[in-house]
Amino acid sequence: MFTRREMQELVLVDGKAKGIITRNLITGEIEKHFGDAVILATGGYGNVFFLSTNAMSSNVSAAMLAYKKGACFANPCFMQIHPTCIPVHGDYQSKLTLMSESLRNDGRIWVPKKQDDKRNPDDIPENERNYYLEKKYPSFGNLVPRDVASRNAKEQCDAGRGVGETGYAVYLDFKNAIKRDGIDIIRKKYGNLFSMYEKITDENPYEKPMMIYPASHYTMGGLWVDYNLMSSIDGLFVLGEANFSDHGANRLGASALMQGLADGYFIIPATISGYLSNETPGNLFEATTEFSNSQKAVEENIDKLLSINGKRTCDDIHKELGKILWDNCGLARNEKNLIKTKKVVKNLKDEFWTNVKVPGTSKEMNQTLEKAGRVAEFLDFADLLLTDAESRKESCGSHFNENYQTEENEAKRDDKNFAYVAAWEYQGKEKEPLLHKEKLVFENIELSQRSYK
Numbered sequence: 001m002f003t004r005r006e007m008q009e010l011v012l013v014d015g016k017a018k019g020i021i022t023r024n025l026i027t028g029e030i031e032k033h034f035g036d037a038v039i040l041a042t043g044g045y046g047n048v049f050f051l052s053t054n055a056m057s058s059n060v061s062a063a064m065l066a067y068k069k070g071a072c073f074a075n076p077c078f079m080q081i082h083p084t085c086i087p088v089h090g091d092y093q094s095k096l097t098l099m100s101e102s103l104r105n106d107g108r109i110w111v112p113k114k115q116d117d118k119r120n121p122d123d124i125p126e127n128e129r130n131y132y133l134e135k136k137y138p139s140f141g142n143l144v145p146r147d148v149a150s151r152n153a154k155e156q157c158d159a160g161r162g163v164g165e166t167g168y169a170v171y172l173d174f175k176n177a178i179k180r181d182g183i184d185i186i187r188k189k190y191g192n193l194f195s196m197y198e199k200i201t202d203e204n205p206y207e208k209p210m211m212i213y214p215a216s217h218y219t220m221g222g223l224w225v226d227y228n229l230m231s232s233i234d235g236l237f238v239l240g241e242a243n244f245s246d247h248g249a250n251r252l253g254a255s256a257l258m259q260g261l262a263d264g265y266f267i268i269p270a271t272i273s274g275y276l277s278n279e280t281p282g283n284l285f286e287a288t289t290e291f292s293n294s295q296k297a298v299e300e301n302i303d304k305l306l307s308i309n310g311k312r313t314c315d316d317i318h319k320e321l322g323k324i325l326w327d328n329c330g331l332a333r334n335e336k337n338l339i340k341t342k343k344v345v346k347n348l349k350d351e352f353w354t355n356v357k358v359p360g361t362s363k364e365m366n367q368t369l370e371k372a373g374r375v376a377e378f379l380d381f382a383d384l385l386l387t388d389a390e391s392r393k394e395s396c397g398s399h400f401n402e403n404y405q406t407e408e409n410e411a412k413r414d415d416k417n418f419a420y421v422a423a424w425e426y427q428g429k430e431k432e433p434l435l436h437k438e439k440l441v442f443e444n445i446e447l448s449q450r451s452y453k
């Protein structure tokens, strides 16, 4: 594990992963690290939207660098958007806060029936409120899965029934629960969350409904791995959110931490030892050409970023990318927009490489330089994300393609043609990646359309 260092390149020797090149984030030094195998546990790519519930330094660069060296990237268009987050409040915001999903156990979600209704929620009588989840999905109500709750919130807001200053929020109301169970029980259950909400929004959720809106949260796609957690590059293992395994097009609550534990505690100790038993250690120093070439490539890339000296900040470009993707490849997608957006992202990428400004030098702590490297990879990843979304001509789980809906506007799967993992193989700069299909085989259950009615 290399703390305070950022991986800048994966080094292959005879087609096998044998090390990485890192940048020391404190001194700026470029370092070579040799090994008989490489493990990546570098997290998900939810920050491609700029705003997400993830930590701000979460990024996709390690996965993209591995992809560019031959590791297939699976299902990049599967991204979970969590319904219960504090809404965006302005342009100068760097992340979004997740309110726990548990709140939906007792909170009731609603919007005013009338469009653009700016009344105080207390002044809106019961018969003028739309408890849309309870109405539409009577058996599950407010507890429908994340993708369904998120999409329905968007639908209400797009129809002009959203609340709050921006109109992109819905109410999560505890009034009935407090009346039914008493304030002490509710405080016991959710007191910490309520006080966090109050600190951030300056509103008291015991008295006034919370306002929530969906935000990018978790990414089910990631580097393709086999059951041993090895990627399509020999000796490169990928763990946790960085790989694609286990979740499919949707993820259930709490399952990511279970996956992290299973990958790290149980699977990798057994499988990496199996791999290493067939490797002969040593002689790596003789393979210095691969390491020196990789180091040179990293240094050239850093010099290029520093030399552009343009007029836009990394954050500015990242924010623009995030908005473009959120609007066109977020909660809902459609084929026309996906194709159009690929061109828009390509132009933004050109803008980045000609007009970004990265001040400072490479031989010091330089957080803008760190960001620049990450934004460069997010821009390349965005293209892959759009390609995957466009190629999946169905709706499934988090991937809601407006062109494929049931009569009731629910996601319409096409299991006959799309029950596969889409594993994309890099073909070179400016070239379309190659799609490999790993068929999904269900032996004990029959696939059927989901229904929460």
Ligand SMILES: Cc1cc2nc3c(=O)[nH]c(=O)nc-3n(C[C@H](O)[C@H](O)[C@H](O)COP(=O)(O)OP(=O)(O)OC[C@H]3O[C@@H](n4cnc5c(N)ncnc54)[C@H](O)[C@@H]3O)c2cc1C
Residues within 6 Å of the ligand: 005, 006, 007, 008, 041, 042, 043, 044, 053, 054, 055, 057, 058, 059, 060, 061, 062, 098, 217, 218, 239, 240, 241, 242, 253, 254, 255, 256, 257, 258, 260
């Ligand atoms: C607010 C929030 C709440 C959540 N709640 C739950 C929950 O209740 N239950 C649940 O199951 N899941 C939950 N999740 C999801 C779960 O926390 C994550 O999926 C999980 O932590 C991912 O772990 P990881 O080790 O794979 O990646 P991460 O925890 O993201 O760690 C990746 C690390 O790699 C580093 N890194 C990235 N790129 C590089 C590079 N190039 N070089 C070096 N280092 C790099 C990152 O800085 C980071 O430290 C939540 C997520 C969030 C954001």
